[in-house]
Amino acid sequence: MITLAGVSKLYGGRRVVDRLDLALTDGSFNVIVGPSGCGKSTTLRMMNALIPADEGRITVNGRDVRDGDPAILRRGIGYVIQAGGLFPHWSVFDNIATVPRLLGWPKARVAERVAALLAMVGLQADGLARRRPSELSGGQQQRVGVARALAADPPILLMDEPFGALDPVTRHGLQDELKAIHKATGKTIVLVTHDIEEALKLGERIIMLEEGRIAQDGTPAAIVHRPANARVRDFIGGEEAILKLLAGATVAQVMRPVASEAAGASIAPGATLSAALAHMVASGHRTLDVSEADGRRIGRIGFEDLDPGRPA
Incomplete structure (x- = not known):
């Protein structure tokens, strides 16, 4: 202290x-x-x-x-x-x-x-x-x-x-x-x-x-x-x-638990939220799977999650 x-x-x-x-x-x-x-x-x-x-x-x-x-x-x-x-x-x-x-x-x-x-x-x-x-x-x-x-x-x-x-x-x-x-x-x-x-x-x-x-x-x-x-x-x-x-914030900080259905597009947990926004715009998806390098899906991020200050 x-x-x-x-x-x-x-x-x-x-x-x-x-x-x-x-x-x-x-x-x-x-x-x-x-x-x-x-x-x-x-x-x-x-x-x-x-x-x-x-x-x-x-x-x-x-x-x-x-x-x-x-x-x-x-x-x-x-x-x-x-x-x-x-x-x-x-x-x-x-x-x-x-x-x-x-x-x-x-x-x-x-x-x-x-x-x-x-x-x-x-x-x-x-x-x-x-x-x-x-x-x-x-x-x-x-x-x-x-x-x-x-x-x-x-x-x-x-x-x-x-x-x-x-x-x-x-x-x-x-x-x-x-x-x-x-x-x-x-x-x-x-x-x-x-x-x-x-x-x-x-x-x-x-x-x-x-x-x-x-x-x-x-x-x-x-x-x-x-x-x-x-x-x-x-x-x-x-x-x-x-x-x-x-x-300055990463996908891992705001992602939600894995849902059963796939979003059709994915992003790495270490990617920035600005990269996630750009990916959403380019792919036309409002939600992205969060996947590790081996393809394992660990979470989900949506357009509404792109605020690192939102309540959990």
């Missing part, structure tokens, strides 16, 4: 973060989103005790971040920044092994953990662990940054604009992998972005900031369908936000 109570931060006499109150539950995926200068990154850095709050209190698992050694606090929190923040003269292996070595893990355990993480982020190719960051693509560097943050298996993962510098194809692929990692590990994730499409795709909970305050806090569907004010509506893109919401 991460809590912020009345937290403020001043720069140049201006409140960059203004009396912020937040409670982030264990295992949740939270996205802090908003325009440049709204206090997103500052809030994340205060959670990690990289900078101090001027007012208020921040606790991680009930302990004030100002208590004790901040280095020890950070070893229990994975932290990912844009471009990975890797040590340029160290190998991929050494970058990922940083925190386990600081914790005194045996060499064999470190090697086993690095190998497992390289496989998790899709970087298990021969020889890659010996390369330096300059020998990697931007997407590979970001994967290494995620692996390093996960190395000591911290319960909390903080991510500051982690995919902002990547091309759209690479960014979308890494977003999918991050969702899979969250599902597999159940870690508490707090991700900062200015990209509302990324926020709608990744977040279970979205916290929209404006001038250091919360403009709206809720599920992606709630924010898209019930924006708090005109500024929120403009930021998420008005009616276009519904299409962004469809692009």
